[in-house]
Amino acid sequence: MQEVVAGILMSFDVVALYLIATNVKAKWLLALWTALLHMIFPLIGYRFGEWIAVYLNNWATSLSTILLFFVGLQLLLSKKDESFPAISLPIIAIFASIDTFSVSLSFGMLNLEKYVFIISAGLSTFLLSYAALVVAQKTTILRNNALKKIAGLLLIVMSIMLLKW
Incomplete structure (x- = not known):
């Protein structure tokens, strides 16, 4: 279940x-690109996580919870951007997808369900990012942090819960 929740949570930063x-013409294509990135980075992260877990077996749980905690902390402390960056959106999608690597690295170290997380992250990112792109053109109500x-x-709560296991 935590894999599904984490997959959905990973799409929230892209939604924000x-x-x-406000001026995206190929919304579905950008949403699809972002969803694919949210699936590729976790695959790489899982592989690294599994590899690291073999070498750092005694430290795997602690390291993965620390990674989850700091990804969550980074999301909490990040500033609200008032203006959209001048970088092209496909490149921004890559940067917005990198956090799925560290979360999947943690999950790989804990040997959690890889494909459940990847499908959850990809599907929720596609649906929610497309919805955000549509909403961005229609209203300003949800444009907050x-x-x-x-x-x-x-994510911080998840990392604390993992420490207790």
Whole structure:
């Protein structure tokens, strides 16, 4: 279950970012590209996590919880961008997807369900980022930093729960 929740949470930072992208013509293509990145980075992260777990077996749980904690903390402490960066959106999608690598690295170290997380991250990212791109053109109500803060807080809670196991 935590793999599904983490997959959904990983899409929140992209949603927060895409809520300020008001002039995107190929919304579905950008959402698909971002979803694919949210699946590729975790595959790489899982492989590294499994490899690291073999060498750092005694430290795997502690390291993975620390990684989850700091990804969550980064989301909580990140600033709200008032203007959209001048970098092209496909490149921004790559940067927004890198956090899935560290989360999947943690999951790989814990030997959690790889494909459940990857499918959850990809599907939720596609659906939520497309919805955010559509909403960005229609309203300004949801253009705030709350989704990113919620995702960060939930990742920190997950890391604390993993420490107790």
